Amino acid sequence: MRSLIDIKDLSLAEIDSLIETAEDIMANPEKYAEACKGKRLATLFFEPSTRTRLSFESAMYQLGGNVLGFSEAQSSSTAKGESLSDTIRTVSNYVNIIAMRHPKEGAALAATMRSEVPIINAGDGGHNHPTQTLTDLITIKLEKGGFDGLTVGLCGDLKFGRTVHSLISAMARYKNVKFVLISPEELKVPDYIRDEVIIPSGAEFEETTDLVGSIDKLDILYMTRVQKERFFNEADYIRLKDIYILTPDKLANAKKDLAILHPLPRVNEISVAVDDDPRACYFKQVKYSVYIRMALILMLLKEAEGK
Numbered sequence: 001m002r003s004l005i006d007i008k009d010l011s012l013a014e015i016d017s018l019i020e021t022a023e024d025i026m027a028n029p030e031k032y033a034e035a036c037k038g039k040r041l042a043t044l045f046f047e048p049s050t051r052t053r054l055s056f057e058s059a060m061y062q063l064g065g066n067v068l069g070f071s072e073a074q075s076s077s078t079a080k081g082e083s084l085s086d087t088i089r090t091v092s093n094y095v096n097i098i099a100m101r102h103p104k105e106g107a108a109l110a111a112t113m114r115s116e117v118p119i120i121n122a123g124d125g126g127h128n129h130p131t132q133t134l135t136d137l138i139t140i141k142l143e144k145g146g147f148d149g150l151t152v153g154l155c156g157d158l159k160f161g162r163t164v165h166s167l168i169s170a171m172a173r174y175k176n177v178k179f180v181l182i183s184p185e186e187l188k189v190p191d192y193i194r195d196e197v198i199i200p201s202g203a204e205f206e207e208t209t210d211l212v213g214s215i216d217k218l219d220i221l222y223m224t225r226v227q228k229e230r231f232f233n234e235a236d237y238i239r240l241k242d243i244y245i246l247t248p249d250k251l252a253n254a255k256k257d258l259a260i261l262h263p264l265p266r267v268n269e270i271s272v273a274v275d276d277d278p279r280a281c282y283f284k285q286v287k288y289s290v291y292i293r294m295a296l297i298l299m300l301l302k303e304a305e306g307k
């Protein structure tokens with residue numbers, strides 16, 4: 001049974017094909033309006049979400065399918081002490097595919113061992129978030145025409161930001177990509193990302209605390225929120241939360257065709273004054289996310305049916 005737990009579960013050819021399907025859906029939505037007729041998606045969200053859950057639901061409805069699920073652990077039997085394993089074993093009887101978000105790293109992978117249907121990891125703790133990466137990749141493809149040779153700056157909470165980890169894993173597979181990792185010392189990328197993903201890929205990278213001093217070399221600037229819910233200590237969060245705030249003046253030396261991405265939600269790290277800059281792509285990401293998730297649901301359901 002094919003699931004999507006880590007972005008590396010998809011080959012580069014499959015990523016290309018998902019992006020192509022998403023573009024076709026955007027151009028010809030009517031062609032897909034009944035593609036998932038009679039199919040059901042469960043969205044099991046044990047952690048808060050606006051975009052990920054609702055875009056999955058919108059995706060399934062636009063494919064003519066149905067959706068059921070819960071949006072907080074408290075409204076499910078988890079609140080009574082049910083294990084994740086039993087919840088998944090149960091729900092997989094009701095639906096054809098499950099998208100789940102959970103605060104524990106590895107939860108989605110664990111779920112695949114109990115599920116009768118494909119699992120899509122919609123975020124597991126501070127670990128991975130592969131469907132946000134698909135959203136980021138389609139945005140980069142449409143803005144930049146491809147992936148090879150790009151210099152990608154990632155800024156903010158590179159330690160706990162799961163979207164950062166998945167995006168680095170994806171981009172490190174393309175040719176001549178360079179990473180500029182911009183964070184305070186305390187929020188640098190985890191060692192396993194540096195040592196097991198970036199270094200073996202051969203991609204050039206640098207780690208710096210300086211956003212303004214690095215901005216001129218970037219093709220992509222991926223801003224992130226400091227992940228409050230993953231801090232052990234509130235004082236550390238308060239000290240670090242506003243460390244990078246992208247404002248129009250800080251873009252003075254940036255390339256004219258820089259693409260500014262953010263997985264959202266934004267807290268303070270991009271001033272609203274940047275939203276009108278043509279380089280701001282974060283609301284385009286929101287739009288593309290539905291189409292790429294439609295393409296993914298189609299692919300996994302097709303494979304599950306052995307077609």
Ligand code: NCD
Nearest residue numbers: 051052123163225263264265
């Ligand atoms: C991200 C997440 O949940 O990791 N949000 C999203 O899915 N678009 C980023 C975040 O919460 O900061």
